[in-house]
Amino acid sequence: xxxxxxxxxxxxxxxxxISAASRRVHVAQPALTRQMRLLEDDLDTRLFDRHxxxxxxxxxxxxxxxxxxxxLDARAQIKARLAALGSxxxxxxxxxxxxxxxxxxxxxxxxxxYRQCYPGVxxxxxxLLSGPQLERLREGSLDAGILYLDSAEQPGLETRLLxxxxxxxxxxxxxxxxxxxPASLDELKEADFVWGFRSASPVYYDRMLAHFExxxxxxxxxxxxxxNITILSMVAAGLGIAIVPSAxxxxxxxxxxxxxxxxxxxCDMPLWMAWRASNDSPALxxxxxxxxxxxxxxxxxxxxxxx
Amino acid sequence: xxxxxxxxxxxxxxxxxISAASRRVHVAQPALTRQMRLLEDDLDTRLFDRHxxxxxxxxxxxxxxxxxxxxLDARAQIKARLAALGSxxxxxxxxxxxxxxxxxxxxxxxxxxYRQCYPGVxxxxxxLLSGPQLERLREGSLDAGILYLDSAEQPGLETRLLxxxxxxxxxxxxxxxxxxxPASLDELKEADFVWGFRSASPVYYDRMLAHFExxxxxxxxxxxxxxNITILSMVAAGLGIAIVPSAxxxxxxxxxxxxxxxxxxxCDMPLWMAWRASNDSPALxxxxxxxxxxxxxxxxxxxxxxx
DNA sequence: GGCTTTCCATACATAAAAGGTATGGCTTGC
DNA sequence: GCAAGCCATACCTTTTATGTATGGAAAGCC
Numbered sequence: 001x002x003x004x005x006x007x008x009x010x011x012x013x014x015x016x017x018i019s020a021a022s023r024r025v026h027v028a029q030p031a032l033t034r035q036m037r038l039l040e041d042d043l044d045t046r047l048f049d050r051h052x053x054x055x056x057x058x059x060x061x062x063x064x065x066x067x068x069x070x071x072l073d074a075r076a077q078i079k080a081r082l083a084a085l086g087s088x089x090x091x092x093x094x095x096x097x098x099x100x101x102x103x104x105x106x107x108x109x110x111x112x113x114y115r116q117c118y119p120g121v122x123x124x125x126x127x128l129l130s131g132p133q134l135e136r137l138r139e140g141s142l143d144a145g146i147l148y149l150d151s152a153e154q155p156g157l158e159t160r161l162l163x164x165x166x167x168x169x170x171x172x173x174x175x176x177x178x179x180x181x182p183a184s185l186d187e188l189k190e191a192d193f194v195w196g197f198r199s200a201s202p203v204y205y206d207r208m209l210a211h212f213e214x215x216x217x218x219x220x221x222x223x224x225x226x227x228n229i230t231i232l233s234m235v236a237a238g239l240g241i242a243i244v245p246s247a248x249x250x251x252x253x254x255x256x257x258x259x260x261x262x263x264x265x266x267c268d269m270p271l272w273m274a275w276r277a278s279n280d281s282p283a284l285x286x287x288x289x290x291x292x293x294x295x296x297x298x299x300x301x302x303x304x305x306x307x
Numbered sequence: 308x309x310x311x312x313x314x315x316x317x318x319x320x321x322x323x324x325i326s327a328a329s330r331r332v333h334v335a336q337p338a339l340t341r342q343m344r345l346l347e348d349d350l351d352t353r354l355f356d357r358h359x360x361x362x363x364x365x366x367x368x369x370x371x372x373x374x375x376x377x378x379l380d381a382r383a384q385i386k387a388r389l390a391a392l393g394s395x396x397x398x399x400x401x402x403x404x405x406x407x408x409x410x411x412x413x414x415x416x417x418x419x420x421y422r423q424c425y426p427g428v429x430x431x432x433x434x435l436l437s438g439p440q441l442e443r444l445r446e447g448s449l450d451a452g453i454l455y456l457d458s459a460e461q462p463g464l465e466t467r468l469l470x471x472x473x474x475x476x477x478x479x480x481x482x483x484x485x486x487x488x489p490a491s492l493d494e495l496k497e498a499d500f501v502w503g504f505r506s507a508s509p510v511y512y513d514r515m516l517a518h519f520e521x522x523x524x525x526x527x528x529x530x531x532x533x534x535n536i537t538i539l540s541m542v543a544a545g546l547g548i549a550i551v552p553s554a555x556x557x558x559x560x561x562x563x564x565x566x567x568x569x570x571x572x573x574c575d576m577p578l579w580m581a582w583r584a585s586n587d588s589p590a591l592x593x594x595x596x597x598x599x600x601x602x603x604x605x606x607x608x609x610x611x612x613x614x
Numbered sequence: 615g616g617c618t619t620t621c622c623a624t625a626c627a628t629a630a631a632a633g634g635t636a637t638g639g640c641t642t643g644c
Numbered sequence: 645g646c647a648a649g650c651c652a653t654a655c656c657t658t659t660t661a662t663g664t665a666t667g668g669a670a671a672g673c674c
Binding site: 030 | 651
């Protein structure tokens with residue numbers, strides 16, 4: 001049983017004769033006769049009685065006709081679906097992103113634009129810190145991630161620079177620090193700091209600490225928070241002050257005052273998009289294309305390399 | 308997209324390489340390579356990336372694999388279904404039968420035996436008088452009928468004699484007729500008769516009347532009933548006496564006494580099975596085969612003839 | 615690092631299948 | 645009885661599929 005035979009068979013049934021079907025499918029009548037016989041042989045069943053006026057379906061023929069219609073329809077649908085999938089109009093896309101950057105205008109523009117351009121794609125966004133994102137990118141449960149990386153070169157991954165963050169100081173609005181903002185880190189030697197865990201985002205943490213080491217600054221930590229949102233809420237509650245990525249100031253937070261310090265702005269925190277190099281998902285490639293549009297061509301794309 | 312290509316594709320996916328698949332499906336590797344390329348061309352989509360260690364599915368390939376499994380499964384199921392249908396193990400069979408004969412032991416044996424032998428067949432029994440049965444046989448809504456016919460030759464139908472009925476007298480048990488059963492029709496000239504309509508079963512009616520005409524007997528009809536069951540219930544209620552087919556006595560009915568009369572037993576009422584000559588349903592042919600077993604080879608089968 | 619193995623791709627030849635043409639037999643309708 | 649329409653068969657051509665031989669590329673192994 002082949003699709004061609006089913007095509008012919010449906011034509012024969014619907015025209016009521018092999019000759020008429022041969023005109024419809026543009027194939028000589030004996031060829032059709034032969035294909036119908038082959039189909040009958042294959043199914044080991046008579047599909048129709050031949051008469052001088054045409055053919056008449058047997059019970060088996062009627063049954064096959066119903067099924068054939070469905071099979072041919074299924075084939076057409078599969079072809080259509082694969083075409084949509086191949087162009088990225090349909091499919092699934094899992095994007096990881098740090099909570100901190102959900103509110104950055106360009107990132108929001110990227111996500112909104114993608115959903116608008118490709119409404120057929122099931123677009124799922126996972127709020128994850130850089131460390132977990134990297135893991136899940138490698139294991140394949142994320143298609144792309146927006147995260148901090150220690151380098152553009154990531155084995156098995158491709159990367160693209162989105163923007164450069166730096167660091168800022170976040171102080172409670174109700175505190176003396178808000179009334180008289182510090183001008184330098186030196187003034188913060190005795191301050192109470194809310195701090196993050198290294199494991200949440202090792203790259204960010206190490207980079208920041210290396211920077212402070214160069215400045216010979218070591219904060220007095222009184223409290224730890226799991227992510228920047230948590231840390232900022234603690235700052236707002238007056239538990240202390242914190243050093244956070246500049247992206248955190250993208251949307252105003254009640255009770256928080258952000259303070260720029262030259263020493264903190266000097267700490268470069270590049271934000272990357274990364275995806276598995278072997279990921280051929282057209283939906284992903286469309287996302288990468290949209291990144292070029294939203295973030296411009298300033299970024300660098302690097303082919304991932306093993307080792 | 309052809310089934311052969313899907314077969315190959317599934318093998319390639321499941322073995323993880325074209326070479327391994329070629330061993331599994333017993334086809335040379337270049338032939339498989341070519342078919343996979345043809346499939347990709349047809350779908351206008353890359354289905355896998357080729358590597359030195361084998362192939363790796365693309366997103367489209369994964370999607371097609373799921374679909375291919377289902378299509379191939381559907382094909383196998385259709386083949387199995389058609390085979391079952393061709394052998395009459397599966398399908399539908401509509402049998403018409405007069406209510407009168409539902410209780411005849413051989414008929415009950417036929418129906419019970421059929422259901423037991425072919426449990427996969429949807430076996431529907433329609434209680435219909437001979438006239439409607441003939442109509443519905445011709446129009447195709449019945450596959451077979453058990454009915455009275457005026458002749459074995461029926462245009463477009465095949466027929467088979469099941470048995471010979473004759474006529475009997477049915478009298479109320481509570482009536483004087485029951486206490487002193489008549490010995491001849493002559494004694495019934497003044498009796499009240501419950502009678503049937505001609506339209507319900509013209510053949511039966513005409514045959515019976517022709518018989519009575521020969522005997523110069525004409526009953527005094529006081530009441531009409533639609534079918535024999537109705538007529539018998541009227542007899543049981545004491546409304547009169549009735550002349551019914553001998554098959555009616557197959558199961559005892561409360562309030563009824565059946566009386567044999569030589570003049571009534573002389574009226575031959577052959578009972579037939581009939582079906583459309585062009586009906587190729589294997590389920591039907593199995594039923595006909597069972598008839599031979601149950602009713603023996605005494606009956607005559609006649610090929611129907613148009614005109 | 616060269617060697618081997620294991621893939622896939624290509625080129626070409628062969629076998630199989632599908633399609634086309636011609637024709638005949640059968641039924642139907644005039 | 646004759647023409648028309650339909651299906652089947654025979655035979656030939658074209659297309660498609662398959663097989664064999666071979667080459668190149670990547671991965672694993674001394």
